Amino acid sequence: MTEKKLIGVDLGGTTIKFAILTAAGEIQQKWSIETNILSDGQLIIPDIIESINHHIKMYSMEADQFSGIGLGSPGTINAKEGTIKGAFNLNWKNEVYPVRDIEAGTGIPVVIENDANVAALGERWQGAGNNADDVVFVTLGTGVGGGIIAGGQLIHGANGAAGEIGHVTVDPHGFMCTCGKRGCLETIASATGIVHVARDRASEYAGDSELKIMLDDGQDISAKDVFDLAKKGDDLALIVADYVCDSLGFALANIANSLNPKYVIIGGGVSAAGDFLLKKVEKAMRANEFATIKDSTKAKLASLGNGAGVIGAASLIKVD
CATH class of the missing domain: 3.30.420.40 (ATPase, nucleotide binding domain)
Structure with missing residues (x-):
């Protein structure tokens, strides 16, 4: 059985960074897109879905080859409910539902966390934290x-x-x-x-x-x-x-x-x-x-x- 991959998404006010990784944390592909905060940030989640789907297709892969998508975002995160509030640099004035929407759009499970916390996890796992x-x-x-x-x-x-x-x-x-x-x-x-x-x-x-x-x-x-x-x-x-x-x-x-x-x-x-x-x-x-x-x-x-x-x-x- 082929080991399933991971997708990491780092959502910032200027760019959105993506990577496909092995289960051991090795980056195999990475790319980024501009963060479009126009129209109260309503295009951000559709852009994430489109970019993930496009790259999965480009690399001749299928959704079931991935264990999940991890998303780091600014704002107040409710990981249990899968929601984000108060991400003002993304122009999100109201609560958004990235877990629900990205799962529906990609067919892959999604977990979210605060952006500073995911950077801490990254340094701990593969960086200076050993x-x-x-x-x-x-x-x-x-x-x-x-x-x-x-x-x-x-x-x-x-x-x-x-x-x-x-x-x-x-x-x-x-x-x-x-x-x-x-x-x-x-x-x-x-x-x-x-x-x-x-x-x-x-x-x-x-x-x-x-x-x-x-x-x-x-x-x-x-x-x-x-x-x-x-x-x-x-x-x-x-x-x-x-x-x-x-x-x-x-x-x-x-x-x-x-x-x-x-x-x-x-x-x-x-x-x-x-x-x-x-x-x-x-x-x-x-x-x-x-x-x-x-x-x-x-x-x-x-x-x-x-x-x-x-x-x-x-x-x-x-x-x-």
Whole structure:
């Protein structure tokens, strides 16, 4: 009997990524399409169905050759009911029913989960997590997201909000967050937060700095610019990078103190700063961890990049 395949779908506001994988998690084919959020996002689910059916036919396969489709999506997920609410970047103002609709359109069983959680599952299964039972994943992008795996299981919490690492308070008197609180990690360690910190620090800085010149000239800067300049020894950029990494390390240390994961994995676009970022974050973590955690929890950079979502989504399918 031929082993059945898995399909992973990573639904984002700009692109939808797809992959066909073996049961062991090896990607065999992958592709992506643009996310069409027009008409209140009503075309997104039909586009997913059409793309899956087209590629199954293109690869001369049949629906019964697949164990299932795993879908990672933004928004509030009700995995039991197969629904998504509040995915505003997809223009979904009302509740949608992807499990019902995609199953009907493809003839393949579907499981859904939050996008940050599936990225955590992906890194745990095939990436930096080495398939450990206890892993915390934090993703530093436009915002800060996360996923927590304990005892081999995703932690969802009473209302599905577990793993919202971006809303851990690190500075009660800090910047206002979109969530309504002050000093959330997201306001400091996200790509947008880092730029905000840089502008704030530049307004009080009087020394010699290329970053200061760029900001005073009104140039648009990115988180990458800040870390690239910090690596070159730019004084203001180092002040910003140290504050960002100290804040991130402080938050991750307290999460590690609470959960004692084997790995704390840092992913997302900001993690492209690499070992420079990791070493600074590790230093801050060690300063705020107690002895047992220091001995048993390791910080690592994510290794799967954009592939974490489709791999983690596919891992939602329980293979018999």
